[in-house]
Amino acid sequence: MEEHLLVKMAKRQDKKAMEKLLQSNYSILKGYLLKMTLNPTLADDLTQETMLKAVLNISKYEHRGKFSTWLITIGTNLHRDQLRKNKRLVYSEEHMELVDHHNIEEEFIKKIEYGNLMKVLKEIPEEKRVVLILKHYYDYSYLEIAEILDCPIGTIRSRLHYAIKVLQKTMKGGEDIE
Structure with missing residues (x-):
């Protein structure tokens, strides 16, 4: 059954x-x-928590994009709230091993070894990492990412550029890239 019909139901x-x-x-x-x-x-x-919020707020869902985009928006906002509450989350090396390596489409990302990718993702600030993940793991457009994160497209492009520079620098073994 098509998603929009499921949403209506x-x-x-x-x-x-x-x-x-x-x-x-x-x-x-x-x-x-x-x-x-x-x-x-x-x-x-x-x-x-995201799934619960979706169930409780399904009447507020406006069909402007995919349902998954709405869920990701809710999840992103919950994560931001969590970060604000805790000020800073500590990521351990043991947790990084368990993260699933999933649907990476860009060539430069494919060249980074899995363990190194998780370490690099850890080093990218959250607001830039989220843009990289949404664009290159989930193939969202700049406009969709701007809507999810509620910020201008120019900011999205800037954050993505920064994240890619970090990845490229890592691939080159720490050399500066112009």
Whole structure:
């Protein structure tokens, strides 16, 4: 069944439609939150909290994009709230091993060894890392990312440029790249 029909049914309190929407988008959301947090336990918690918020607020969903985009927006906002509350999350090396390596499309990212990729992602500031993940792991457009993060497209491009520079520098073994 098409997503927009499931959404309509879910808005009318159809529990099976809502369940199907959540099930079909669970792995996308969970994978995103794993890459964002680099912490499987936190990603699990945020995934569950996002799903709960989606169920409670399905009537507020406006069909402007994919349902997964709405879930990612909710998850991103929950993660930001978590960061504000805790000021700073500590990522351990042990958690980085558990992060799933998923659908990386850019050549320069493919060239970085898996373990090194997780270490590099850890070094990229959160506001820049989220743009890199949404663009190159999930193939969102600049406009979609701007809507998810509620900031101008120019800011999105700048953040992505910075993140790519960090990745390129890592690939070159720490050499400065112009």
